[in-house]
Amino acid sequence: MRTAEALRMALEALRVNRLRSTLTMLGVIIGVLAVVILVAIGTGAKNAVEKEIAGLGSNIILVVPGQVGLGAAPTQSRLDLTDVAFVRRVVGDPSKVTVAVNSGEPVRVGRNEVFATLTGTDENMPNIFDRPLRRGRYMSATDVETRRRVTVLGAEVAAKLFGDVDPIGRQVTIAGVRFRVIGIYETVGSTFGVARDQEVHVPVTTAQRLIGLPRINGIAVGASGPDEIESLQSRVVAALDARYPDEKFSAVTQTQLLGTIGTVLSMLTGVLAAIAGISLLVGGVGVSNIMLVSVRERTKEIGLRKALGARQRDVLWQFLIEAVLLTTIGGLIGILLGVGGALLIQALSPVPAAITWWSIALAFGVSVGVGVFFGVAPARRAGRLDPVVALRSE
Amino acid sequence: MTTEPSATPPAAFEAIGLTRSYDLEGVSVDALRGVDLRIEQGEFVAIVGPSGSGKSTLMHLLGCLDRPTSGVLRVGGVDVSTLDDTHLAELRNQTIGFVFQSFHLLARTPALDNVALPLVYRGVGRSERRARAEAALTAVGLGHRLGHRPSQMSGGEQQRVAIARALVGDPQVVLADEPTGNLDTRNGEEVMNLLEHLNADSGVAVVLVTHEADVAGRAHRQIHVRDGLIELDSRSRTAPAATTEGDAG
Numbered sequence: 102m103r104t105a106e107a108l109r110m111a112l113e114a115l116r117v118n119r120l121r122s123t124l125t126m127l128g129v130i131i132g133v134l135a136v137v138i139l140v141a142i143g144t145g146a147k148n149a150v151e152k153e154i155a156g157l158g159s160n161i162i163l164v165v166p167g168q169v170g171l172g173a174a175p176t177q178s179r180l181d182l183t184d185v186a187f188v189r190r191v192v193g194d195p196s197k198v199t200v201a202v203n204s205g206e207p208v209r210v211g212r213n214e215v216f217a218t219l220t221g222t223d224e225n226m227p228n229i230f231d232r233p234l235r236r237g238r239y240m241s242a243t244d245v246e247t248r249r250r251v252t253v254l255g256a257e258v259a260a261k262l263f264g265d266v267d268p269i270g271r272q273v274t275i276a277g278v279r280f281r282v283i284g285i286y287e288t289v290g291s292t293f294g295v296a297r298d299q300e301v302h303v304p305v306t307t308a309q310r311l312i313g314l315p316r317i318n319g320i321a322v323g324a325s326g327p328d329e330i331e332s333l334q335s336r337v338v339a340a341l342d343a344r345y346p347d348e349k350f351s352a353v354t355q356t357q358l359l360g361t362i363g364t365v366l367s368m369l370t371g372v373l374a375a376i377a378g379i380s381l382l383v384g385g386v387g388v389s390n391i392m393l394v395s396v397r398e399r400t401k402e403i404g405l406r407k408a409l410g411a412r413q414r415d416v417l418w419q420f421l422i423e424a425v426l427l428t429t430i431g432g433l434i435g436i437l438l439g440v441g442g443a444l445l446i447q448a449l450s451p452v453p454a455a456i457t458w459w460s461i462a463l464a465f466g467v468s469v470g471v472g473v474f475f476g477v478a479p480a481r482r483a484g485r486l487d488p489v490v491a492l493r494s495e
Numbered sequence: 496m497t498t499e500p501s502a503t504p505p506a507a508f509e510a511i512g513l514t515r516s517y518d519l520e521g522v523s524v525d526a527l528r529g530v531d532l533r534i535e536q537g538e539f540v541a542i543v544g545p546s547g548s549g550k551s552t553l554m555h556l557l558g559c560l561d562r563p564t565s566g567v568l569r570v571g572g573v574d575v576s577t578l579d580d581t582h583l584a585e586l587r588n589q590t591i592g593f594v595f596q597s598f599h600l601l602a603r604t605p606a607l608d609n610v611a612l613p614l615v616y617r618g619v620g621r622s623e624r625r626a627r628a629e630a631a632l633t634a635v636g637l638g639h640r641l642g643h644r645p646s647q648m649s650g651g652e653q654q655r656v657a658i659a660r661a662l663v664g665d666p667q668v669v670l671a672d673e674p675t676g677n678l679d680t681r682n683g684e685e686v687m688n689l690l691e692h693l694n695a696d697s698g699v700a701v702v703l704v705t706h707e708a709d710v711a712g713r714a715h716r717q718i719h720v721r722d723g724l725i726e727l728d729s730r731s732r733t734a735p736a737a738t739t740e741g742d743a744g
């Protein structure tokens with residue numbers, strides 16, 4: 102019997118048992134659908150985080166006190182502005198070093214009040230981070246030196262406090278102190294759950310007075326190019342370690358962040374895919390089950406085919422092809438639905454989803470494999486049926 | 496393969512000391528207890544006997560669906576014990592057509608495809624298969640029913656489809672196990688007419704099992720089976736001369 106013949110026969114059998122075929126396929130369809138959608142969501146999340154990190158700016162090194170690592174407890178900062186000056190000397194180019202002091206504070210205009218992240222920084226911040234202005238100006242060196250009460254608002258803070266009114270030159274009250282708005286940032290979205298559009302930037306000196314502590318939370322250094330990052334990073338850390346022998350400092354680069362987070366998210370995606378894969382296997386067990394039932398139900402048919410001259414391998418092929426066809430068609434439907442579902446999620450929800458070819462290829466390959474693997478046992482049983490026993494079974 | 500050493504054409508079937516026992520939960524049931532039998536090419540034979548006497552068992556052995564427990568069976572001169580399952584399947588496909596009491600058609604498959612099924616396993620191409628199946632259906636008077644499914648047909652029509660399927664591969668023998676058993680008299684008669692014509696016009700040997708005396712009477716030879724043994728082997732007076740002398744096939 103030719104392969105084309107066997108294929109036609111299998112299709113006919115699936116068509117004749119339409120309802121059962123569909124129900125059997127359902128397991129595979131759901132499994133494949135789950136693989137494609139979950140991998141798309143995992144990949145989408147990874148892409149989104151990578152975009153966020155890249156959106157910070159380029160070639161940034163973040164220097165923070167303590168040991169940075171997953172699960173490490175946050176360390177109380179001992180750094181202050183003299184350390185910033187020290188790092189400036191180590192780096193050589195003072196304009197490529199900036200500072201951050203953070204604190205959550207209420208910000209009020211008239212009766213409107215929002216809770217914002219107060220960030221004290223300096224005039225060098227825009228040299229290192231990608232933080233375009235929508236209107237107004239960045240803070241100046243003089244603003245920092247003379248501890249001026251001026252502020253640059255994140256896009257969301259500005260919108261909530263002022264609505265359609267132009268905030269430039271107007272007053273806002275931050276933690277009970279009045280500030281003049283000198284600029285508004287463009288919308289930039291959030292990074293690591295930090296909503297950067299909800300920040301209000303003030304001179305670092307002003308912020309320290311407002312908070313009442315001379316500490317800073319971190320120093321950011323901009324390397325002049327990708328090649329310089331690593332040497333600059335170790336130079337800064339070594340200098341700080343020498344300055345404070347009994348303390349630890351960490352400097353992380355965007356590349357390192359990308360690497361760590363990428364690994365974590367890839368693992369997560371892998372776990373999701375594996376869970377979905379298990380449901381695909383369960384679908385395969387279903388196929389095996391149904392095929393066994395089908396062999397039993399069609400005992401007479403098998404006996405008849407054998408009486409008419411079907412060899413053991415003809416019958417085996419017929420049932421194996423049926424099983425593989427079931428899972429393959431199920432796989433294709435699952436892929437179509439999965440891709441459709443991922444696109445729908447992408448369009449209708451904030452969850453990012455990115456369809457990947459490897460997940461589709463994998464899901465398809467696994468469905469075919471599941472058909473072969475779980476189809477063999479029932480097919481062999483069918484092939485070995487004794488024709489007399491089969492014909493006598495009424 | 497072993498062939499008959501003699502010069503006469505090989506018999507359609509030749510059984511020597513054929514036995515078949517079943518193991519039924521440790522108890523041995525002897526369905527056939529030593530059958531000697533020779534059926535020539537082109538014969539028209541009825542096997543009769545009470546229920547449980549071993550008729551179906553004998554048919555299954557002759558049809559190469561089963562293997563004897565002991566004894567020798569030659570089909571067309573070939574000793575079936577020398578053939579493996581694959582070759583037995585091919586032998587069935589090439590030389591034997593089956594008709595069953597309960598028709599055994601694929602209920603939801605059109606008549607044409609039911610009839611063409613033996614040719615599928617012979618590797619015949621689709622268009623030739625359809626042409627031959629159509630010719631076979633026309634020969635049994637169902638040329639207008641090609642696309643009908645057995646579930647839409649009467650019992651008589653279904654058995655005619657089964658006969659078309661039995662003859663589509665130009666077999667040397669048609670084995671029919673109680674072919675009229677599920678039919679009324681009129682349809683039974685029609686089926687017998689078809690088998691008779693098949694035998695007379697194409698020289699195909701027909702071996703049929705039956706309970707009914709008038710059905711058995713239309714065959715040219717009656718073999719009476721009882722308790723797994725041949726009790727009586729008789730020829731009708733109206734039958735043409737025995738074909739042992741080689742005037743057939």
Ligand SMILES: Nc1ncnc2c1ncn2[C@@H]1O[C@H](COP(=O)(O)OP(=O)(O)O)[C@@H](O)[C@H]1O
Pocket residue numbers: 517518519524525526544545546547548549550551552553
């Ligand atoms: N698969 C089997 N297992 C055990 N006994 C069987 C089997 N097939 C047939 N028999 C027994 O063999 C005997 C002959 O059966 P069968 O050839 O069907 O008789 P008939 O066709 O003449 O009615 C019966 O006693 C029957 O019960």
Ligand SMILES: [Mg+2]
Pocket residue numbers: 550551552
């Ligand atoms: Mg019987």
